[in-house]
Amino acid sequence: MAIHRYDNRLGVWGWLGGGRWGIERYAYLLHRLTGLAVLLYLLMHTVVTSLRVKGIYLWTEGGFFHQPIFRLGEFAVVTAFAFHAFNGLRLVLVELGFAVGKPIEPIYPYKTSVGVQRPLLIAAMLLALVFLAVGGYNFMLGAAK
Amino acid sequence: MRNGTKYWTWHMAAGVVLLLLLGLHMVIMHMGGSVHLFAPRGADAVSEANSQWRDSKICFALSYILLLGVGLYHGLYSLRTILLELTLKPAMEKAMTILLVIVGVGLFGLGSWAAWAAHVVALAGGKG
Numbered sequence: 418m419a420i421h422r423y424d425n426r427l428g429v430w431g432w433l434g435g436g437r438w439g440i441e442r443y444a445y446l447l448h449r450l451t452g453l454a455v456l457l458y459l460l461m462h463t464v465v466t467s468l469r470v471k472g473i474y475l476w477t478e479g480g481f482f483h484q485p486i487f488r489l490g491e492f493a494v495v496t497a498f499a500f501h502a503f504n505g506l507r508l509v510l511v512e513l514g515f516a517v518g519k520p521i522e523p524i525y526p527y528k529t530s531v532g533v534q535r536p537l538l539i540a541a542m543l544l545a546l547v548f549l550a551v552g553g554y555n556f557m558l559g560a561a562k
Numbered sequence: 563m564r565n566g567t568k569y570w571t572w573h574m575a576a577g578v579v580l581l582l583l584l585g586l587h588m589v590i591m592h593m594g595g596s597v598h599l600f601a602p603r604g605a606d607a608v609s610e611a612n613s614q615w616r617d618s619k620i621c622f623a624l625s626y627i628l629l630l631g632v633g634l635y636h637g638l639y640s641l642r643t644i645l646l647e648l649t650l651k652p653a654m655e656k657a658m659t660i661l662l663v664i665v666g667v668g669l670f671g672l673g674s675w676a677a678w679a680a681h682v683v684a685l686a687g688g689k690g
Contacts, residue, residue: 428648452640453644455637456638459634463672463673466673466676467672467676470675470680477608495592502580506577551593551596551597554595554596555593555594556592558596
């Protein structure tokens with residue numbers, strides 16, 4: 418069977434239109450954005466931390482990345498990681514068929530499975546918030562020094 | 563597992579490994595104030611002394627290499643997926659895939675070399 422290629426007319430702008438998909442669609446958008454942010458950080462982080470071989474520790478006291486603006490950036494990375502990781506865990510579970518309910522006959526009025534998945538999203542976000550709260554507490558400890 | 567499905571499965575598996583490894587990495591590096599783990603040389607978990615202490619342990623050197631490999635695969639494969647959604651021309655898709663592989667392998671090489679070299683330097687008690 419031939420595979421047809423379709424033009425993605427909307428491009429990345431299509432990410433923004435959640436329509437009637439509910440909050441999970443916006444979780445999808447945020448998952449992509451946080452993933453790209455963490456990837457960008459990883460690429461830079463790999464280069465910066467590799468410099469320690471030459472005795473260059475840019476993140477320690479007196480180093481370039483020890484400035485308050487980068488501390489804020491560090492917290493942003495923790496935030497992005499917390500959301501991406503726990504939402505990603507939810508996506509893996511959904512992909513494997515967990516927490517999506519049993520298949521039912523499509524009889525009118527139709528029921529959406531999105532409502533069945535909602536508790537998993539709430540649980541994932543609560544876990545992310547707990548992780549973020551601990552990270553925020555540490556961030557404030559660091560700022561208070 | 564045809565048409566690249568296996569790469570998607572690896573991508574998901576890499577995500578679960580990342581959740582554990584990167585989660586631990588975040589706890590050690592960014593939550594040192596309340597969860598003081600693997601940082602015996604002072605309160606600051608990311609100080610030079612604590613970084614060198616971790617570098618001297620082979621399990622940390624190996625975990626950095628594993629974390630980097632898994633992270634690069636998961637991240638760059640995701641980026642490729644996003645870019646492929648834009649339905650680029652086949653030649654462009656191929657060039658982009660090759661570029662991402664080069665970036666991934668290059669950074670993995672740099673990071674792995676650095677993790678191992680830092681381990682050797684830390685064992686020798688030097689600053690590099």
